Amino acid sequence: MMVGTPATPASKIRTPGGPRCTPGGPKVREEKILVTVRVRPLSPKEQASYDLIAWDCTDEHTIVSRNLSHERPTGPYTFDKVFDPICSTQKVYEDGARDVALSALNGINATIFAYGQTSSGKTFTMRGITENAAKDIYEHIKQTPKRYFVLKLSALEIYNETVVDLLNRESGSLRLLDDPEKGTIVEKLTEEVVKDSQHLRHLIGVCEAHRKVGETALNDKSSRSHQIVRLTIESSLQENSGCLRSFLASLNFVDLAGSERASQTNADGIKLKEGSHINRSLLTLTTVIRKLSGGKRNGHIPYRDSKLTRILQPSLGGNARTAIICTMSPALSHVEQSRNTLSFATSAKEVTNSAQVNMVVADKQLVKHLQKEVARLEAELQSPGPSSSSSLCLQTLLMEKDLKIQQMEREMNELKRQRDLAQSQLELERTNKEPKGLNQDRPSRQVAKCLSFLVENESVSNRPVLETRARKALGRQAIVRQSATSTDPSMLVHEIRKLEMLQRQLGEEANRALEVLQKEVASHRMGSQDAAETIAKLLSEIKDMRAVSSIPEEIKIRGKASLKEEITRLNSQGINIAYLEEKLENVQKSIDKLAMYFPTSEVTPDSKTQLRKKKILPFNLSNTANMPNIIWSPCSPLSSSRKIMEYEIENRAPGNNSHLLSGGDTFRGHKATPPKSDKDGNCISSREGTPAPRQSNSVNVKKIQKMFKTAAEENIQSIKAYVTELKERVAKLQYQKQLLVCQVLELESNDIASDETDIVDQSPMSWHLMFEDQRKQIVMLWHLCHVSIVHRTQFYLLFRGDPADQIYMEVELRRLTWLEQHLAELGNASPALLGDDPAGSVSSSIRALKQEREYLAKRVSSKLTAEEREMLYIKWDIPPEGKLRRRLQLVNKLWIDPLNMQHVEESAEIVAKLVGFCESGEHVSKEMFELNFVSPSDKKTWMGWNLISNLLHL
Numbered sequence: 001m002m003v004g005t006p007a008t009p010a011s012k013i014r015t016p017g018g019p020r021c022t023p024g025g026p027k028v029r030e031e032k033i034l035v036t037v038r039v040r041p042l043s044p045k046e047q048a049s050y051d052l053i054a055w056d057c058t059d060e061h062t063i064v065s066r067n068l069s070h071e072r073p074t075g076p077y078t079f080d081k082v083f084d085p086i087c088s089t090q091k092v093y094e095d096g097a098r099d100v101a102l103s104a105l106n107g108i109n110a111t112i113f114a115y116g117q118t119s120s121g122k123t124f125t126m127r128g129i130t131e132n133a134a135k136d137i138y139e140h141i142k143q144t145p146k147r148y149f150v151l152k153l154s155a156l157e158i159y160n161e162t163v164v165d166l167l168n169r170e171s172g173s174l175r176l177l178d179d180p181e182k183g184t185i186v187e188k189l190t191e192e193v194v195k196d197s198q199h200l201r202h203l204i205g206v207c208e209a210h211r212k213v214g215e216t217a218l219n220d221k222s223s224r225s226h227q228i229v230r231l232t233i234e235s236s237l238q239e240n241s242g243c244l245r246s247f248l249a250s251l252n253f254v255d256l257a258g259s260e261r262a263s264q265t266n267a268d269g270i271k272l273k274e275g276s277h278i279n280r281s282l283l284t285l286t287t288v289i290r291k292l293s294g295g296k297r298n299g300h301i302p303y304r305d306s307k308l309t310r311i312l313q314p315s316l317g318g319n320a321r322t323a324i325i326c327t328m329s330p331a332l333s334h335v336e337q338s339r340n341t342l343s344f345a346t347s348a349k350e351v352t353n354s355a356q357v358n359m360v361v362a363d364k365q366l367v368k369h370l371q372k373e374v375a376r377l378e379a380e381l382q383s384p385g386p387s388s389s390s391s392l393c394l395q396t397l398l399m400e401k402d403l404k405i406q407q408m409e410r411e412m413n414e415l416k417r418q419r420d421l422a423q424s425q426l427e428l429e430r431t432n433k434e435p436k437g438l439n440q441d442r443p444s445r446q447v448a449k450c451l452s453f454l455v456e457n458e459s460v461s462n463r464p465v466l467e468t469r470a471r472k473a474l475g476r477q478a479i480v481r482q483s484a485t486s487t488d489p490s491m492l493v494h495e496i497r498k499l500e501m502l503q504r505q506l507g508e509e510a511n512r513a514l515e516v517l518q519k520e521v522a523s524h525r526m527g528s529q530d531a532a533e534t535i536a537k538l539l540s541e542i543k544d545m546r547a548v549s550s551i552p553e554e555i556k557i558r559g560k561a562s563l564k565e566e567i568t569r570l571n572s573q574g575i576n577i578a579y580l581e582e583k584l585e586n587v588q589k590s591i592d593k594l595a596m597y598f599p600t601s602e603v604t605p606d607s608k609t610q611l612r613k614k615k616i617l618p619f620n621l622s623n624t625a626n627m628p629n630i631i632w633s634p635c636s637p638l639s640s641s642r643k644i645m646e647y648e649i650e651n652r653a654p655g656n657n658s659h660l661l662s663g664g665d666t667f668r669g670h671k672a673t674p675p676k677s678d679k680d681g682n683c684i685s686s687r688e689g690t691p692a693p694r695q696s697n698s699v700n701v702k703k704i705q706k707m708f709k710t711a712a713e714e715n716i717q718s719i720k721a722y723v724t725e726l727k728e729r730v731a732k733l734q735y736q737k738q739l740l741v742c743q744v745l746e747l748e749s750n751d752i753a754s755d756e757t758d759i760v761d762q763s764p765m766s767w768h769l770m771f772e773d774q775r776k777q778i779v780m781l782w783h784l785c786h787v788s789i790v791h792r793t794q795f796y797l798l799f800r801g802d803p804a805d806q807i808y809m810e811v812e813l814r815r816l817t818w819l820e821q822h823l824a825e826l827g828n829a830s831p832a833l834l835g836d837d838p839a840g841s842v843s844s845s846i847r848a849l850k851q852e853r854e855y856l857a858k859r860v861s862s863k864l865t866a867e868e869r870e871m872l873y874i875k876w877d878i879p880p881e882g883k884l885r886r887r888l889q890l891v892n893k894l895w896i897d898p899l900n901m902q903h904v905e906e907s908a909e910i911v912a913k914l915v916g917f918c919e920s921g922e923h924v925s926k927e928m929f930e931l932n933f934v935s936p937s938d939k940k941t942w943m944g945w946n947l948i949s950n951l952l953h954l
């Protein structure tokens, strides 16, 4: 008994509940694929071999196999149409393709497939279908003058999963890309605009010709390659409303590879080993059709498993109308293949498509863009996971999006902040109607913060509104004036006192340091004539210095003094500070000169000779009498050489350690030559008195020699560093004093200027502009002065344009301007004047900055999540080369572009994370910015050499 397959209804177009509209989209109609079967006549070859006809087309929908062999007959098979061998291609076109093909003229995608075994008539049929469709399309265009049509043609061939352009074979293998709007597209595929029907025929001819070339180049290729000719049809209509409505659709003519191999593999499960015999595209096509026909439309459909199914995805259960013409031979010799073809056709007819009109409305461009974006993201998400490159690509895309969102949020917040600020400023202006002068008796906390050591506990926000009253001025001068005019004279007197106290403390420290320096230098008094002279000079300078630095102690502070008197006194002290500075400069130069006698490098045979030539012998054996001084000198308790000495003592033979120099033959000669003393009682060595042991081969002597030398070098370096530090502090003091004087002078001239300043009021807008301007200047100066990036970050994040920030901005700007000038002066000075390190402060700043970056780089992995790090590496273009290298590269890119405020903002955010400003949750106080210039904590007291050696090793 034969089991029939239910016939497909003649009209399969289903519009359940009528045509429906997708939200914001055009009508969608669901319909099954139109499946027809065409049986060709017996070929001459089949006739010659007396092959029998194995099939009967019982009606125009049914085909059944004849009972010719011992096998049981199959069928009947029913389809939308069954065309017997005498049916013309015109008829096949009309009944099996025309309706679908012409849908493309109305914006519906359409695809006509030819499926069947080799030599079954696929190409024969498709050629006729294409020609007829082309003819009808141009006929339609002719009859629709209201619409404006644009036709484009492209054609490709897929062979062994390689896509080739049939309009330009030379372009080689083409790649498939995912386009948000069009789905899968073929990269660089030629698309020719079709001028007219003749041109269309010509182009189809070109494709055919190119396919023929392929056929001769590769044996039997045509049966294993798929060809797709795609006609894109766009038609526009100007509506009365002024809207330009366009239909856009593509019509595919697909001539598939011979199905015999795919069916063999599918039906018999034979796993063909030879790769060239497996046609992945065809296999995937049958799998896709099978899955779609089984109602698994919502399950995973492996479109992406082959190029053919990727390209034709919309035509297989998607947004397209599809017709499949299955071709078959009637011969008994091909009955098995024909059966497989009919089986495929049976599956295909169960597949439902959801075609919709692809309409473009000009004034809905934005919606379309969004739809495209959604489609693209969906396509990305649907792409299979195993490909790490595609998931990476998706991740990158998401990260980029996140970054964009973050950036937009930041911009929005900034705009909001500016708006709020402007509003509050306006509010302030409006309410600020109080009579002028109301506030003049009250000291300005801003200025107090600027100058005082004390930290004001009162928050800035509590400040009475009028205290923050700003004077209208576009320049910085106006701000300075404003600060000065609101300064209480008694505050300034207070500040002057504190300044003096600082100066006194500095003097005391300098004295203590110089005492040690004097001892140290005295211990080195032996050696060459040059060295002796330098030391003598140094000693006299130290003496002078001590005299100068003790002056401030003599200052008597009276209980009450007028501001003018205070200023006069302060100005007179300026001479002392300047003198102190000058003297320190001289001391440093002398130390530098002295340091030249102690080459820091290891003593090589060459350098030994040079030393001998120059007779630089401050620490040779003639100095042994001075050894105890050096060893037990306060300058060297922590030096590495002392440790060596202790080791030496510990390892000395018993009985020889009663005194460092009393035992052992090594020192006997020396004992016989006691050192000479100068008139002050200090030990002096003479070259005449230098005994032979200088050439001694004793290991101990050499070690001790080396040790003394190291100790001396360390001490000299320590002294040098401390003097440099003293100089810096004196310079700071000098600057602070100048600022104070400046404030006082402006206070004095306040009465004269008050009329003028009252005329102008500072508007919120002008402050905002000034703030931006100052901030840019500060950022540039930070960069030029190599200021710590942590400091930059803190300052940048704290001062965001609040009117209360004015004074902080002003002070930071002044401080940096001074620093820049100072560094520039150092840089311009002659190296001869400045010693070995002409721009010591600059290089040390750079060094410190480098160390800071290294420190921050170490925190990257602990303070940022892996995701954050990855995002930053992508954003900041850090190549993937080594984890440590990447972290350092990232940190090295922070705060390097002072002209780019976006860069500055982002750098600040990253550094804040690395340092943990954000995570502590505590608000950083603005006062931490040492607007007081020298806070007690900032003051370095003399801690002995320990501190200095620490500083040196930092």
Ligand SMILES: Nc1ncnc2c1ncn2[C@@H]1O[C@H](COP(=O)(O)OP(=O)(O)OP(=O)(O)O)[C@@H](O)[C@H]1O
Residues within 6 Å of the ligand: 039, 040, 041, 043, 085, 116, 117, 118, 119, 120, 121, 122, 123, 124, 125, 222, 223, 224, 256, 257, 258, 327
């Ligand atoms: N309906 C038909 N009427 C007359 N001749 C036909 C018909 N169908 C096919 N032929 C002839 O059969 C031969 C094979 O046809 P065709 O090349 O179209 O097969 P094919 O399926 O495309 O083969 P391949 O897969 O190898 O490319 C051709 O010579 C063609 O002219």
